[in-house]
Amino acid sequence: MSNRLFQGIIQQMKEAIDRVIGIIDENGIVIASSELSGIGETRQGVREELSYAGEMIRYEGYTYRPIGSAVKSEYIVFVEGIDEAAEKNSLVLAITLNNIKSLYDEKYDKSSFIKNIILDNILPSDIYIKSKELHFSTDVYRIVYLIKFFGKIDVVPFDMVQNMFPDKSKDYVISVGENDIVLVREVKSNYDTREVEKIAHTMADTFSTEFYTRVSIGIGTAVDNIKDLARSYKEAQVALEVGKVFDTEKNIISYENLGIGRLIYQLPTTLCEMFLQEVFKKGSLESLDSETLMTIQCFFENNLNVSETSRKLFVHRNTLVYRLEKIRKLTGLDLREFEHAITFKVALMVKKYLTSKPVKF
Secondary structure (H helix, E strand, O other), X not given: OOHHHHHHHHHHHHHXXXXXXXXXXXXXXXXXXXXXXXXXXXXXOHHHHHHHHOOOEEEOOEEEEEOOOOOOOOOEEXXXXXXXXXXXXXXXXXXXXXXXXXXXXXXXXXXXXXXXXHOOOOOHHHHHHHHHHOOOOOOOEEEEEEXXXXXXXXXXXXXXXXXXXXXXXXXXXXXXXXXXXXXXXXEOOOOOHHHHHHHHHHHHHHHHHHHOOEEEEEEOOOEOOHHHHHHHHHHHHHHHHHHHHHOOOOOEEEHHHOOHHHHHHOOOHHHHHHHHHHHOOOOOOXXXXXXXXXXXXXXXXXXXXXXXXXXXXXXXXXXXXXXHHHHHHHHOOOOOOHHHHHHHHXXXXXXXXXXXXXXXX
């Protein structure tokens, strides 16, 4: 909020209060005063005294009161006098200025503007108008991170993220839920996706080691148009949802790396059931034990290479071939054939999806 706006309000209230009134900033400097000669002077010790006292102090002939919370208040109002009238006037002044400041911040704050965009609370036609008012760059690349905090948290999640990304001109931290925080971060046009994910891993590691807090982070794709931030946010949401189904061991999920899981997640469950029934004989998939399923998973991870898979599983090559032949007899699919392997891989993912999202009748 500008000092000029504060000064205008103080001048309007001067006649009603009929005492010297004003505002000091976080450095103890008078930024607005009904006595113009006092603007710019420093009032040492006020903020320290107020931090101990809480809501109000009487100090060297003046009554001081914070605008908003005493702990996080940027500004403090003062009224000449230490009597009851000064106390009441300081309360009226603090409440009035706090409400005006809140309205001003909501209207002109860039973080609130971005929050309205990602939550679809602003018309597309108004986005460019508002961005011009805020002098907001509309054509730079930005990426949306959605950070979900789990468990009991001693520190406010918003503060944790904000402390890691203090540059408010390029990084915007937004609270979208009690334990859900969005980070909109500016990136270069030739950004490296590995660097983007590295930032997410750094966040997760910091929260884990310093605050003993577990998080999951979804990453949207980079957008170069401000109105597309809503799309990047939705992608980050999808990344977390799909990750819960197909990448349960990961806590960093990028939308760009979801692969076929993204497609399966959008399919109707009835269609998925039909697919499984067409691919497998009745009960053939359920007849595979945990050892066989582990073998299949390892076979896929090693690019259908029999020798490499047998080495990783510490079994003889012939043993692995026997298992693969057993799978072929049970399911009708030979995993050594590329097309059959693809079908089987997709089928396992579909089965996993249905397990997480059962069919509703």
